[in-house]
Amino acid sequence: MEEQLLEVKNLKTSFFTHVGEVKAIRDISFSVRKGEAVGIVGESGSGKSVTSLSIMQLQHPGRIMGGEILFHGEDLLKKNKKEIRKMRSSKIAMIFQDPMTSLNALITIGSQISEAVLEHEKLSKKQAMERAVEMLRLVGIPDPEERIHCYPHEFSGGMRQRVMIAMALSCNPELLIADEPTTALDVTIQAQILRLLNDLKERTNTSIILITHDLGVVASSCSRIIVMYGGQIMETGTVEDIFYSPLHPYTMGLLKSIPKAGGSRERLQSIAGTPPDMLQPPAGCPFYPRCEFAMGVCRERTVPEFHRGEEHAVRCWLCHPGAPVVDKYENQKGGVRRGTASPD
Ligand code: SF4
Numbered sequence: 638m639e640e641q642l643l644e645v646k647n648l649k650t651s652f653f654t655h656v657g658e659v660k661a662i663r664d665i666s667f668s669v670r671k672g673e674a675v676g677i678v679g680e681s682g683s684g685k686s687v688t689s690l691s692i693m694q695l696q697h698p699g700r701i702m703g704g705e706i707l708f709h710g711e712d713l714l715k716k717n718k719k720e721i722r723k724m725r726s727s728k729i730a731m732i733f734q735d736p737m738t739s740l741n742a743l744i745t746i747g748s749q750i751s752e753a754v755l756e757h758e759k760l761s762k763k764q765a766m767e768r769a770v771e772m773l774r775l776v777g778i779p780d781p782e783e784r785i786h787c788y789p790h791e792f793s794g795g796m797r798q799r800v801m802i803a804m805a806l807s808c809n810p811e812l813l814i815a816d817e818p819t820t821a822l823d824v825t826i827q828a829q830i831l832r833l834l835n836d837l838k839e840r841t842n843t844s845i846i847l848i849t850h851d852l853g854v855v856a857s858s859c860s861r862i863i864v865m866y867g868g869q870i871m872e873t874g875t876v877e878d879i880f881y882s883p884l885h886p887y888t889m890g891l892l893k894s895i896p897k898a899g900g901s902r903e904r905l906q907s908i909a910g911t912p913p914d915m916l917q918p919p920a921g922c923p924f925y926p927r928c929e930f931a932m933g934v935c936r937e938r939t940v941p942e943f944h945r946g947e948e949h950a951v952r953c954w955l956c957h958p959g960a961p962v963v964d965k966y967e968n969q970k971g972g973v974r975r976g977t978a979s980p981d
Contacts, residue, residue, distance in 0.1 A: 641707075642844050643669040643692070643812060648704035650684075650691045659915045661687040661699060663868040669812065674838055674845040676855030678891060679865035682912045685848045688865070689814045692846075693731055694721050708812075727757040730805035734817040736797040740789040746773070747785025750804050757808045772803035776833060795826035799833065806837065816848045831858050853895040856880065861948060864888050867913045867923025874949035882970060884943075884951040887924045889969050922954065930955055930966050 650662040662684045669675050677685045690696040692706055694713065706713040708728065713721065725731075733739055741749060750772060751765035760768070766785065773781035776799040789797055798818060805813055815834065819827035835858055838845055847858055855862055855876070862879045864872040864887065872885040883889050890908035910927035913919055922928070922935040934954050943956035954960055 640671045641668050642671045642673075642709065643846075644705070644707040644710075645688070645692065646705040646707065648688070648691060648706065649702040650687050650696055650699050651702050652699045654916075657916050660918055661868050661915060662691060663918060664704070665865075665868075665870050666704075667863055667870065667873065669844050669846060671811070672838065672842040672844055673861065674835070674847060674859040676847045676849065676852075676859035676862045677865060678849055678852050678855060678862060680850055680908075680912060682915075683865040684868040685865050686816055687868075689731065689816050689846060689848055692814065693725060693729060695731075723757070727808045728810055729812045729814065730808070730810040731814040731816065732798070732801045732805050732818050734820050736794075736801040737789065739801060740797065742789050745786050745788055746792070746800055750785075750800075750807050753804050754807050768807060769803075772807045773800070775806070775837070776800070776803045777829075778803070793826075795822055795829060798822065798826075798830055802830075802833065802837070806841065806843065809841070810843060812844045812846065814846045814848070817850070818847070819854060820849070820851075827854070834858060851895070852879070852891045864891065867918060868915060869923060869952065871924065871953070872949075872951045874946070874951075878946065878949040882945075882949070884945060884949070884956055884970055885924075885953045886928050886930055886955075886966070922952070930963050932961070 645668070646666050648662055648665050649660070652659040652661055665688065677688060679685045687696060687699060691701055692713070701714060713724065716724070747766055747769045750769035751762065754760060754765040754768050755762070769785050770781045773784060778784050778796060778799055789800070792800060818834070819830050822830065831854065834845060834847070837843060847855055849855060852862070859876060861873065861875055863870055864879070864885065866887050872879065872883065872888045879888060880892070883892060887908070908927060913923045913926070919925055919936070920939070921937050922940050925931050925935045928935065932954060940952040940954055942950050942952055944950050945956065955963065955966055
């Protein structure tokens with residue numbers, strides 16, 4: 638059996654505002670195996686970024702209200718601040734959408750990478766600088782011996798993202814969390830960065846969590862996909878499960894928003910309606926108000942997880958063995974037929 642690197646169990650994270658508790662993450666569980674790339678996909682406000690921040694324990698001012706985050710079987714939520722600081726970068730590293738917010742504009746790239754290395758490893762300054770050169774070369778920065786003396790503004794957007802990846806990988810983390818790493822980049826550079834992440838995963842066996850609003854981005858980079866909505870996981874499965882046999886109407890909506898080569902671009906917003914108010918999350922399915930297949934049971938009852946294979950699981954009452962057959966839904970998802978009784 639493949640080794641589990643990260644196991645998130647029943648995680649709940651909330652933000653406390655003057656009008657009440659915003660339940661950003663509502664009881665989610667998933668795992669990441671060693672050397673595996675997993676994509677977490679959803680619209681903004683779905684909870685995907687709060688999930689990654691919670692793993693890093695950077696969710697402040699949010700609070701983790703319950704659950705476990707097991708890394709190599711050890712619960713990160715039971716570690717003290719010093720242990721967590723040590724774990725960040727040395728075991729789990731994160732890169733964000735905008736590298737300029739993470740890079741110091743006044744310090745050369747070489748110094749920033751070598752400082753990150755020195756924080757976690759007992760090396761001389763010279764050795765740390767050599768590591769910086771090595772990392773820049775690894776991520777495809779030309780003339781790394783020269784470029785370590787440059788400042789962030791002397792790099793293009795795509796090159797800065799490569800620098801961030803180099804910095805994140807400089808301490809050989811076992812897990813890299815990339816939160817919308819390509820959103821600010823043009824399509825060609827986006828493809829290069831995704832190829833780079835893929836390549837690094839193969840070469841270093843680093844596990845990756847790739848967070849994005851765009852299902853198209855994870856298609857070529859990940860082996861498994863987690864679809865989030867309303868602070869919950871709606872569907873999980875292999876790339877094949879999600880792309881060829883999607884079961885959740887929300888997943889189908891996301892799939893429709895992927896631009897097709899030579900075709901017209903239907904955007905994410907084409908899913909009519911707005912995400913739920915997390916101050917008062919719905920009792921039943923969070924997608925209920927926007928779902929064209931909604932039934933009475935969807936509004937009232939929490940949706941359990943239905944399993945459709947080893948990796949494929951979905952939270953939708955339409956997957957209940959007794960759910961009514963909806964022709965349009967059957968056509969959209971491509972074919973599994975169910976019974977005809979009501980799930981009530
Ligand atoms: Fe739609 Fe009901 Fe399924 Fe939610 S549970 S996605 S409302 S059919």
